[in-house]
Amino acid sequence: MDHNTQLKNNENYLLEMINISKEFPGVKALDGVQLKVRTGTVHALMGENGAGKSTLMKCLFGIYHEDNGEIYLEGKKVKFNSAKQALENGVSMVHQELNQVRQRNIMDNIWLGRYPKKGIFIDEQKMYESTKKIFEELDIRLDPREKSGKLTVSQMQMVEIAKAVSYNSKVIVMDEPTSSLTEKEVNHLFKIINALKQKGVGIIYISHKMEEILQISDDVTVMRDGKWIDTRPAAELTTDMIISLMVGRDLTNRFPPKDNVPGETILRVEDLTATYQPSIQNVGFELRKGEILGIAGLVGSKRTDIVEALFGIRQVASGKIYVHGKEVQNRAPQQAIKNGFALITEERRSTGIFGILDINFNSIIANLDEYFNKFGLVDEDKCKTDTQWVVDSMRVKTPSQKTLISSLSGGNQQKVIIGRWLLTEPEILMMDEPTRGIDVGAKYEIYQLMIDLAKKDKGVLMISSEMPELLGITDRILVMSNGQVAGIVETKNTTQEEILRLSAKFL
Amino acid sequence: MSSVTEKLRNMTKKDVAAWMMNNAIFIVLVVLLLVIISISPDFVSINNFRNILSQASTRIIIALGVGGLIITQGTDLSAGRMVGLSAVISASLLQAPGYAYRMYPNLNLLPINPDEPAFQILLPILLAASITAIFGLINGFIIAKLNVTPFITTLGTMIIIYGVNSIYFDRPPYGAQPIGGLDPRYMKFAQGSIYIGDFAVPYLVIYAAIVTVLIWVLWNKTRFGKNIYAVGGNPEAAVVSGVSLVKTLLIVYTLAGFLYGFAGSLEAARVGSATNNTGNMYELDAIAACVVGGVSFSGGIGTVAGVVTGVLIFQVINYGLAFIGVNPYLQYIIKGLIIITAVAIDTRKYLKKK
Numbered sequence: 001m002d003h004n005t006q007l008k009n010n011e012n013y014l015l016e017m018i019n020i021s022k023e024f025p026g027v028k029a030l031d032g033v034q035l036k037v038r039t040g041t042v043h044a045l046m047g048e049n050g051a052g053k054s055t056l057m058k059c060l061f062g063i064y065h066e067d068n069g070e071i072y073l074e075g076k077k078v079k080f081n082s083a084k085q086a087l088e089n090g091v092s093m094v095h096q097e098l099n100q101v102r103q104r105n106i107m108d109n110i111w112l113g114r115y116p117k118k119g120i121f122i123d124e125q126k127m128y129e130s131t132k133k134i135f136e137e138l139d140i141r142l143d144p145r146e147k148s149g150k151l152t153v154s155q156m157q158m159v160e161i162a163k164a165v166s167y168n169s170k171v172i173v174m175d176e177p178t179s180s181l182t183e184k185e186v187n188h189l190f191k192i193i194n195a196l197k198q199k200g201v202g203i204i205y206i207s208h209k210m211e212e213i214l215q216i217s218d219d220v221t222v223m224r225d226g227k228w229i230d231t232r233p234a235a236e237l238t239t240d241m242i243i244s245l246m247v248g249r250d251l252t253n254r255f256p257p258k259d260n261v262p263g264e265t266i267l268r269v270e271d272l273t274a275t276y277q278p279s280i281q282n283v284g285f286e287l288r289k290g291e292i293l294g295i296a297g298l299v300g301s302k303r304t305d306i307v308e309a310l311f312g313i314r315q316v317a318s319g320k321i322y323v324h325g326k327e328v329q330n331r332a333p334q335q336a337i338k339n340g341f342a343l344i345t346e347e348r349r350s351t352g353i354f355g356i357l358d359i360n361f362n363s364i365i366a367n368l369d370e371y372f373n374k375f376g377l378v379d380e381d382k383c384k385t386d387t388q389w390v391v392d393s394m395r396v397k398t399p400s401q402k403t404l405i406s407s408l409s410g411g412n413q414q415k416v417i418i419g420r421w422l423l424t425e426p427e428i429l430m431m432d433e434p435t436r437g438i439d440v441g442a443k444y445e446i447y448q449l450m451i452d453l454a455k456k457d458k459g460v461l462m463i464s465s466e467m468p469e470l471l472g473i474t475d476r477i478l479v480m481s482n483g484q485v486a487g488i489v490e491t492k493n494t495t496q497e498e499i500l501r502l503s504a505k506f507l
Numbered sequence: 508m509s510s511v512t513e514k515l516r517n518m519t520k521k522d523v524a525a526w527m528m529n530n531a532i533f534i535v536l537v538v539l540l541l542v543i544i545s546i547s548p549d550f551v552s553i554n555n556f557r558n559i560l561s562q563a564s565t566r567i568i569i570a571l572g573v574g575g576l577i578i579t580q581g582t583d584l585s586a587g588r589m590v591g592l593s594a595v596i597s598a599s600l601l602q603a604p605g606y607a608y609r610m611y612p613n614l615n616l617l618p619i620n621p622d623e624p625a626f627q628i629l630l631p632i633l634l635a636a637s638i639t640a641i642f643g644l645i646n647g648f649i650i651a652k653l654n655v656t657p658f659i660t661t662l663g664t665m666i667i668i669y670g671v672n673s674i675y676f677d678r679p680p681y682g683a684q685p686i687g688g689l690d691p692r693y694m695k696f697a698q699g700s701i702y703i704g705d706f707a708v709p710y711l712v713i714y715a716a717i718v719t720v721l722i723w724v725l726w727n728k729t730r731f732g733k734n735i736y737a738v739g740g741n742p743e744a745a746v747v748s749g750v751s752l753v754k755t756l757l758i759v760y761t762l763a764g765f766l767y768g769f770a771g772s773l774e775a776a777r778v779g780s781a782t783n784n785t786g787n788m789y790e791l792d793a794i795a796a797c798v799v800g801g802v803s804f805s806g807g808i809g810t811v812a813g814v815v816t817g818v819l820i821f822q823v824i825n826y827g828l829a830f831i832g833v834n835p836y837l838q839y840i841i842k843g844l845i846i847i848t849a850v851a852i853d854t855r856k857y858l859k860k861k
Contacts, residue, residue, distance in 0.1 A: 109779070173591060250658075262828060311747070312718065313746065313747065314859070333747055333748070333749045333752060334749045336749075337749045345744075345747055350741075350743060350744075351741070351743040351744050351747050352744055352747070353741070353744065354736075354737060354740035354741045354744055354745075354807065355740070355741065356740050356807045356808055357736060357737075357740050357804075357807060361733070361736065361737075364733075365733065365745075365748045366748040368730050368733055368748055368749075368750075369730075372729075372730060376725065376729055376730070377728040377729060378727070378728045378730075378732075378733070383717055420748070
């Protein structure tokens, strides 16, 4: 790989990740990726969801071990085994989810695990003064003795940055740092970033917000489908150029032929607003029979909240749901199921499977009403027949019905869960990231299944972060931005550029 | 036969280790039995066997109540105190007419003629069990609706129920005296036996067997049963699948309360008297038996057969060690070690190999 054109002259690389590859069963997550960060600069790392940015960072921090490639920090070859080791060597990350011990105060959180000591006691005074000093350097106006739980998201983020500085970090990774900040807070963050640059820190900045990237960063690296695409100085780039670098890809036949024909409306949602904000606001759309409606949006755009609200898991403040023109109440999943809804959740492990139970149990659990005889006892034969139907029609690869579901592969687990919901004979099937963590072959099968369902006059709602799959199998795409509907587009007539623009509409 | 030896020969070291791991608790039981029998061969007798079973009977009923809620990731420290409450209520309502220190001197629930069938016995027993069922419901409500952890909830109700029981128990004219002089028909209800030829089957064993069968059906054959495994296995997935968490928890705790109550009434009649301390610490025995019997504290796993086996193991240990005259204090140490060992081994089965 010597595509690096502009940056070649600058030998002062702080961090170099060269030719990094990482393969998961069935997926090549990273394929010869490189990232070179100069001292005292902000290096933006860009790419769609699933382009491999997070995987690359996980390789840096030793959470994954790359199959191939080398990492150099200040010219010295390094290989970290854990985030902690990386931290101790001057590479730190400010997470999207801020992990702090909310019950303890700010300085406790910063010095956690390495409290300054005086004899056997913790030196509170020193801890306070060191924290104060870092805060002053970075212009952070907070009392180190304040409880962490009382801070706003933006303040917590500042504390995290201060923590990184306290470790004398040379490289700081910021993952979507502005996703929940107000404009004023963003400006303050940029001031802090500039202060860090002065100190010679290199910052890897992951974000979807183009304007911000162009404003704050010095270099931009674009990734796509696990590959390195280009690295250029930000000054040479425009928003459109970045988008076309991120998107430029051909869609080969990774998708089954689409021969479903949308018909009349089954589901109409009006003005849906969740009780506990930030969440969805005034969401409205229609779903037709035989239609696959995609829901697109960036991480944090509250796509999942829509299906949660529709399924009665998320409390709704206002809004109406009509099925076949009749208003329905989905205050709890039981009601939603009765009204013909089904939900395949995003987090298969935490809200989908019953890992310690077998395939039989996992198949029938949402459809229990159907398996009791007139004495109220379980009809084992019917359970077996239906489980067998799930195994056969979904082509689940399993030794038996008594196999624990946790011993199956992700794709097979997902098929069992889809089967579970098909047993309830839903009219509206909502799928949240149905192909996440599934290999390419199983993905194709799941797409085929969705199209087959649409052909049987079901309405399918699919949330997805993968642009190709949205464009590949949906009929229309609803784009969410910051909790609101930014637009609903016909898949045939849209482009990735349009969707990306819409998803940034309310940021 | 040759194929069996063949199979045994083909078993690798790993297979043997895995087999021993899966059956560790039974291996412990067999080893203990062998030790007991080798010290005192008399231990093997129908009489001892019958004693162990009838002593285990009330414990099985309690443990089945606790087992159900452990499957839902719960626990119940108030079980023993509910047993005590029910024992005191039943005993106070079923004292013999001629007894001098009756709590209710004028109460005669049973027919005066001792030969008449006395189905009325069931009334106080049902009343007592209903009262403990209400306490169970309260436990369930606090846990499911107020989201207080089961440990804390039942720690609180444990203390409250003891207080309630003591107020009821310690009243004039006779104050804090054991409630004795129970009606012989009530005593017989727990202490009697059915004779099949010369072979006596204690009523208690029959009650325990009936409860065991009913609970087996409930756990394995009903919607409620499926729901407790779902709630225990993955509460969030259960909710998404349309299982009502609140309803399931309310039922499981209420049912447990009812079972404790029934066991308490039997316990009073078995012992022949009751005080406010009857049933003290039974909850810990029941929890230990469940855990030893393979009910997982992290929820979703457990069988009726496991719970019953767990109780029997403890009873064999109790009875056997006493039989060969092991120092009672040493018995505590052995029991404690068995609990920890059993769970440590059981946990290996489910640990993620990393």
